[in-house]
Amino acid sequence: MQIKSATFVISNTDVSRCPNEPLPEYAFIGRSNVGKSSLINMLTERKSLAKTSGRPGKTQLINHFKINGNWFLVDLPGYGYARVSKTAKSKFQKFITSYFSQRKQLVSAFILIDIRHSPQAIDMEFMQWLGENQIPFSIVFTKADKLKPKAIERNIQAYLQAMLDDLWEETPNYFVTSSSNGTGREELLDYIDQINKQ
Numbered sequence: 182m183q184i185k186s187a188t189f190v191i192s193n194t195d196v197s198r199c200p201n202e203p204l205p206e207y208a209f210i211g212r213s214n215v216g217k218s219s220l221i222n223m224l225t226e227r228k229s230l231a232k233t234s235g236r237p238g239k240t241q242l243i244n245h246f247k248i249n250g251n252w253f254l255v256d257l258p259g260y261g262y263a264r265v266s267k268t269a270k271s272k273f274q275k276f277i278t279s280y281f282s283q284r285k286q287l288v289s290a291f292i293l294i295d296i297r298h299s300p301q302a303i304d305m306e307f308m309q310w311l312g313e314n315q316i317p318f319s320i321v322f323t324k325a326d327k328l329k330p331k332a333i334e335r336n337i338q339a340y341l342q343a344m345l346d347d348l349w350e351e352t353p354n355y356f357v358t359s360s361s362n363g364t365g366r367e368e369l370l371d372y373i374d375q376i377n378k379q
């Protein structure tokens with residue numbers, strides 16, 4: 182897919198105020214600092230469409246970007262920032278679960294995982310919740326430029342095995358990406374394109 186246009190539409194904290202258009206929607210989410218803003222900028226070839234956050238955990242907004250006039254890329258807040266309070270955490274959970282359970286336009290989520298890290302409970306629990314609620318998702322491993330191919334393969338296999346150990350019957354579709362060198366860009370955009378054409 183070629184990106185002909187990528188425009189910011191609206192930021193809000195309330196799923197009922199998300200755009201009313203019936204366009205297919207793809208949501209990007211992951212732990213703070215996983216590289217989500219960098220990935221969105223890499224995918225759209227816009228230097229600062231998504232603001233790379235200096236203060237992780239502070240931007241609790243649903244951001245809608247319209248791509249090529251026919252689908253929405255949705256930037257959801259980063260989760261799992263250790264320094265937010267319990268109240269902030271539960272508020273965040275409600276906000277995210279209401280987006281995923283109410284947003285009819287949502288086609289699929291992309292769960293971002295730093296390729297260097299071993300499986301973290303917060304990501305595993307979140308994917309478990311998506312699975313239980315039958316919300317389609319893929320994993321996007323980020324920062325692949327930081328590891329050698331063998332280590333990438335080893336970490337992916339460890340991740341998928343952890344999911345099987347966690348009683349997943351099958352493992353999700355996944356992408357290996359780097360915002361530094363563009364790895365995975367075409368695969369991910371082509372995947373979205375294929376679904377949009379169905």
Ligand code: GDP
Nearest residue numbers: 213214215216217218219233234324359360361
């Ligand atoms: P966000 O908080 O998830 O939006 O993460 P950011 O996009 O702000 O990135 C967090 C940090 O990781 C920044 O210092 C980025 O420069 C760095 N980063 C993000 N993606 C990559 C990548 O693909 N490769 C490398 N080497 N660094 C990255």
